[in-house]
Amino acid sequence: MTGHAVTERLRVDVAIVGGGIAGCSAALHLRRRGLSVCLMEKGALGSQASGVNFGGVRQQGRHFAELPLARRSREVWGRLPELIGTDCEFIPSGHLKLARNEEDLAALERYAADAAEFGLELEMMGRKRVHDEHRWLGENVIGGSLAADDGHANPRLLTPAFGRAARAVGADLREFTPVVETERDGARFRVRCATGLEVSATSLVNTAGAWGGEIAAAFDEPVPIETIAPNMLVTEPLPSFITRAVGVCGGDVYLRQVARGNVVFGGGDGWADSSLERSRPSSETSARAIERALGLVPALQSALVIRSWSGIEGGMPDDIPVIGFSSTTPNLIHAFGFSGHGFQLGPVIGIIIDELVGTGASTSPLGAFDIGRFHGAADLRHVSAANPEQEGAKR
């Protein structure tokens, strides 16, 4: 039917489509449970949103529905060396979210009060204190809130490291293996790949990121997913001076300095086409992000930008992902559409998927992420974020 001759057949407990951080973490945890796993990824592991993002390991500023998951994922971040053999350059530098006007500062205060109920302690800082403790900040900053145990890590390492760990315990991870068809086959799923691989599985996990909507649609539950693209830049190495991961209210710029000294920053949208599988940064977006970065950290004046990049990510209209069981098909589990802020969550998403497959339920509250929220809504693109404190770009 698809024109691809089947050259290899596999029969497994779980088929995973999409080798980003969520899929690779799921493969590791499912395999550790003793299930047989085949993961299919159309490119290299972590080569889209999971690998090209900002690298923020951030709980602060998240939608309250995501906070319990982010709290749990932060615990996983703390034990990455035991779990996957590397800390992925995770630095718990603290995440400083900055206000550039009084309204933003008031919003930060409200958020801090509410976040405390989820156990996330945020430290409010007025103008004097934020500047005393961060002398590199620009004059336009009037205050901020600090999440002391947030930080940043190297996104290029995280997914390959999870993939390596999953392979080490026997998960079958297939790279450069695009899935062309997913369907129900009696009580099982059948997944066909362009390489001639056909996988028969009891459970199907959809961690296909920007392409997750295609799989959902194949099982009669289409969602209004959009292709989005981060717009990232990096400077030459500079002496270390930016001591925190930094974001702002509104999310139009975010930056961090890595151990080598390069300042990684971003803000705004690049260009991407998920059907062509192409993405690239935009010169205009880059110029604006640079201007805003200079406003936050004036010492970056004249620093050389050595590279910029983008990648492909799925964005949902309400800015939170789809996580949980399918509403149409038993044993189908979705986890996609992280809307630009799945990096910190990724490690725990694999654990949640494993709980769903293994026990039928997760210990984390997933109600807000149910795919059913889009039923009957033909075009939900204009549904506003449930939480006004939500940053626009939270990579």
Next chain:
Amino acid sequence: MADPAIAIVGAGPAGIRAAEALSRHGLSAILVDEAPKGGGQIYRQPPDSFQGPASSRYGFEARKASALHLTIKRLATAIDYRPSTLAWNVCDGRLDTLCAGRGESVVFDILVIATGAMDRMLPLPGWTLPGVYALGGAQIALKYQGCAIGQNTVFLGTGPLLYLVAYQYAKAGAKIEAVLDVNPAHAKRRALFALASSPRTLAKGIYYRASLGTHGIAVEEGVTPMGIAGTDEVREVHYRRGSVDKSVRCDAVGLGFGLKSETQLADLVGCRFRFDGESRQWLPERNSDGESTVSGVYLAGDGAGIGGADAAELWGERVGLSIAARCGRRHDASRIAKIDRRLARLARFRAGLERAFPLPLLGSTLPDDTILCRCESIRVGQVKDAIRAFDVVEMNRMKAISRVGMGRCQGRMCGHAAAELLAAETRQDLAAVGRLRGQPPIKPLPMPWPGTP
């Protein structure tokens, strides 16, 4: 139909001849060039304050250089010539440029990429010591600044440029301690037949080589470089010839292993690349008209494969004529046929050069503590560890994991050696490990970026 907007990047032999051919057919172009004066690397013009006849600067090529300089001088008033301008990105029919801190987007329908070549470098122990220069850099110091790179210089590597630069230094009165060619004399003898397809060029090469002897300069062929020694600066070059370890004291080294095409713009605009087994590099594909796989994007000169200055002039004119024909201008078919015949002959000569001066196989022979990627200070051993730890088989994954090629040169300097190392470590062909994808800006750009207030 209105004439298309044509942009040319690079005012070397190819770019200037393309602009001239277009102009002859009543087509104007925007000619963007990084240098303050036209001529490219090979016919680089000195600053105004420098005097002296062209013959002392360009030797046998003085006539060609002067003719090209005259052409760009004449064209400057007829076309939109933009010197001292960096083209740092291209996308969707738009070239992002920077000139004296000011940014401008050049919109085009047709683009000619004539970005030329740079030195092909191979790392060896000590190659990042102060006092080590690329051969091209050593030549620029002489041509553009009238100075030598050291008091006692060693030239090391391979390729025609090795002998040309040594000859130019000797002629200028600089003291040369040794010329060390990694390729043996018999490689050149075997290539003689192909090289004889351009007898005048061959004769010049033989002359340069012979005149080093008359200046009393030691030329050793078939050497294996072991390293450049020194603490804060170059002190000595160690090498092996046969089974004998040798060294030569010096305070500067000119290092180079032929040339590589500057292909970043072709990459960003989306040209398809092929692996060229002869020169062992990835090159953008072009047809006989010089058009790439992207419609309306043409490639001229060394930027699409090393051919030398004469071929670059011909390719420039050829591309200009192709575009004129595309725009419905009358064109001279016999001129096109003549250019194509000459290009074919030069291609035979080029094949001979590749045989005479093949790029030495590096594989994974370098000691683990040798710096491979100098922008990011990454050593050979670290890269090997990364390859093993993550089962890396492809260049971009290697970059992501090891940071090689992530720095300010984006792998232009270390990319080839990194590919050789990966291929050797994973027992793959060089072509199979792929090539590094480029990202804008193709050269580092200071903050704020042009175009912002």
